[in-house]
Amino acid sequence: MDTLGVVSAPRITLDDVASAAGVSRMTVSNSYSRPERVAAETRERVMAAAAELGYGGPSPVARTLRRGSTGVLGLLLNDALPYAFSDPGAGAFLRGLTVEAADADLALQILRATGPTARARVNDAAVDAFVTLALADDDPALLAAVERRVPVVCSGSPALPGVPCVTVDNVGACRRAAEHVVAQGYTRFAVVTWSLGTGVFRDRLQGWRRGLEAAGVDWSEVAVHERAGNNRAHGLQAGHRILDDVVGSEERYAVLAATDVLALGVLQAARERGVDVPARLGVVGFDDVEEAETAGLTTVAQNLFAQGQECARRASGLVTGPTRRHPTRLVVRRSTS
Amino acid sequence: MDTLGVVSAPRITLDDVASAAGVSRMTVSNSYSRPERVAAETRERVMAAAAELGYGGPSPVARTLRRGSTGVLGLLLNDALPYAFSDPGAGAFLRGLTVEAADADLALQILRATGPTARARVNDAAVDAFVTLALADDDPALLAAVERRVPVVCSGSPALPGVPCVTVDNVGACRRAAEHVVAQGYTRFAVVTWSLGTGVFRDRLQGWRRGLEAAGVDWSEVAVHERAGNNRAHGLQAGHRILDDVVGSEERYAVLAATDVLALGVLQAARERGVDVPARLGVVGFDDVEEAETAGLTTVAQNLFAQGQECARRASGLVTGPTRRHPTRLVVRRSTS
Structure with a gap:
């Protein structure tokens, strides 16, 4: 079904209620939309007539069309x-x-x-x-x-x-995140991302690649784990795939995740496998959601609340003109240092 | 303002687009709502004509009114x-x-x-x-x-x-919560609740009162802290008010909170004051949200997800007939035992 059930019945109109209550059309209309303009007694008479006839008030859709x-x-x-x-x-x-x-x-x-x-x-x-x-x-x-x-x-x-x-400068922010894990001494890298059909995630991938390649990393050796959804279960599953490599290696791995939610799943996988973070595995997220702080997750902080506000202001015409990218900030916590 | 800005302009109709593109009204309509029924080339011609004229498609409100x-x-x-x-x-x-x-x-x-x-x-x-x-x-x-x-x-x-x-049996569930804190040896009681103008919270208050009075507690000695909103800050503030009494007393206090969010605020106040939970202060919430488990909060568990599902099914007519109360369960954790 694509609509709620609608009961078919003879259509009761505003005129029917007006004549049953002995008032004008305008009084019936006001009883619904501007009750303060109608005497309480009159409004009660209108509502009683409406109840008896089974009238549900003026059609909001018709009103919208007029307005x-x-x-x-x-x-x-x-x-x-x-x-x-x-x-x-x-x-x-x-x-x-x-x-x-x-x-x-x-x-x-x-x-x-x-x-x-x-x-x-x-x-x-x-x-x-x-x-x-x-x-x-x-x-x-x-x-x-x-x-x-x-x-x-x-x-x-x-x-x-x-x-x-x-939006924010996703390429630049992720480039700095990649430079950070290189500076922390990690030598092997993996990426966990939501759908690369979405520009914001392609930009983040591009930023990590630029940062790692600038440090001499061979991008073809970086495993990219793309996931169909953004939740902890996807991060956990990707984390276990990456940890299969980590546990058999002497090198220090860093995971760059496209969202904190995916990164928190990777951290959970590390706990489940008993792999030391940050000694054996470093993890960086994106967003700085509340739980990132309690989990000690290094991440790229952005103000999504402010971006939501700006979207509403632009949609309603309160803000116009060219957009400016919102700022980001790398927040370093226990998961990489 | 109560509506988004609407730009006034000469109204372009479906007919204008049909004649500019040299197609029927139905073809223009289908180009918007059933594009798979229109040859790709034809649809492109329609959309180009629409773009040139500044036509935004059939009015969704008019369509809704017809349907x-x-x-x-x-x-x-x-x-x-x-x-x-x-x-x-x-x-x-x-x-x-x-x-x-x-x-x-x-x-x-x-x-x-x-x-x-x-x-x-x-x-x-x-x-x-x-x-x-x-x-x-x-x-x-x-x-x-x-x-x-x-x-x-x-x-x-x-x-x-x-x-x-x-809904659930709020009176019965809260009565059992009150009986639990009495059985745990608490001797002084306080209540933190959201607005008592809402029936669900009056019912919870009624349940606590019945449980405490059945155990011989004088209800007039139970402080009721009613708050205008449901968030942690309100719980924290009420918690500090209650702790002012707790720290000056030899008795063991129990706080009965109308939601987990308020209860978590009370627990935070206890941490800030260094008051031992559950030795000096017991806390019981309502809902069993995710954080209740990690915080060790004793609470009344209810399945709000299932209640949301039932509301949607009833609103769309998939479920009819009398409602049955959803079950609750007292989950005892560290905050009282």
Whole structure:
């Protein structure tokens, strides 16, 4: 099913309620949308008539059509919807987005960008603007949103012509992360990343490669573990694959992970195998989520809350003009030093 | 502002695009909603004409009006929207809700139930059904939702006639929690709770009172700390107030908290004051969020994920009939034993 069940019944109109209650159409309308303008007794009479007839109030969709805007901000996510309520990085971004949306009295509508019906879902969404979170460059839902000619703001990536993209310098930040692990004396390297179909993760890969190659590392010897999702289980599984090599080697390995969540999975794998961090294995994440601090994870810190705020402000037209990259900072903790 | 900025411009219609591209209205419509039915070349011609004219596709609101349903599930929250993306209990509930919504190809729209415009927001929301999370009994947004005569499902509370309420036996669960701290030898008691305007928290208070009074405790000597929000800072602040009494007393104190998040704040206050848990202070929470286990918090476990799933199924008509209370279980950990 793609819609909620709708019960078919003779359609009761505002006029029916007005005549049953002996008031004007405007009084019925005001009883719903501006109750403070109607005497309490009159409103009670209207509501009693509405209840008897089974009338549910003026159609919000018809009202929206007259007004020309919906007061709703659409959010396109590239994964199952529950991700928004479990991933700490997505959570920080969404808190920033919703703080601004609430200030502007906008509701937030969450839509999946993936799946066969994504394009139809975007075309059907009654929203005034879209914000996207880390979508693939050729995501059909993103392209459908752009074709609708409502404001679209991308976070992370991609950078499409005419579409503002709120992001950080992923290449530069990851280059510095790679230089850090080389400076700490690690001699073998592996990468764990979410989908490389997404620009933000290709940029991070590019940054690590530049940093390692500048230090003379042969990139063809760096194992790249690409995973279909961003959660701890994926990081744990990739971590065990990498540790198969670590335990049979005399060299010190460093893992560069595209998100803290993946990095925390790698750290868990090291604990399960009894491999000493940072002596035998170093781990660097990206994001600086709350748990990175308690876990002692070295990471690239970015302010996802502020990026979410900027996306909402741009989507609602409060901020315009060219975007500037948000700052990042390498935070060195126990996992590499 | 209550809507996103809309640029006024001469309105371009589907007919304009059809005549510019030299195709039928249906071909333009299909190019947007069923691109697989249109030859790639034809669709490109349509999109080029649309781009030149500045046409953004058929109006989703008009389409929704024709179809009679929106494919959107509305969620009414009793706090600022960002709460949904930070509170672990709300997160578990929302993951369950969104797993089911995604299965049914429904989008999720999050609305604030609070504030002066809440009633208008509910009347204007283009949704097919509402789910509410722990709203006050007289919440105006909830009453507006019920008046709209679309399906409404309450989680936690209140129990309104004709409106299914998905919840647990809060009175019984808290009575058992109170009996537990008495059995553990605590002799002085305090309560930390979120707003008592919400039925679910009044029920928990009632349960603690019954359990303590059954053990001969004078309820008038139990300090009730009611807080306006549910976060760790509120729990920390209430915890320090309680600890002011604990440190000057020879008796063993137990704190009964309405949520784990508040209880974790109380535990943090005890750490800051160097008060021994469980020797001098016992703490019991409610929910069994993930951090309760790592913190060693005794708590009442409930499955908020399953409750979220049931709310979505009831809102979409997949489940009907009377509700049954979800089970709870007292999980005893280091904070009381």
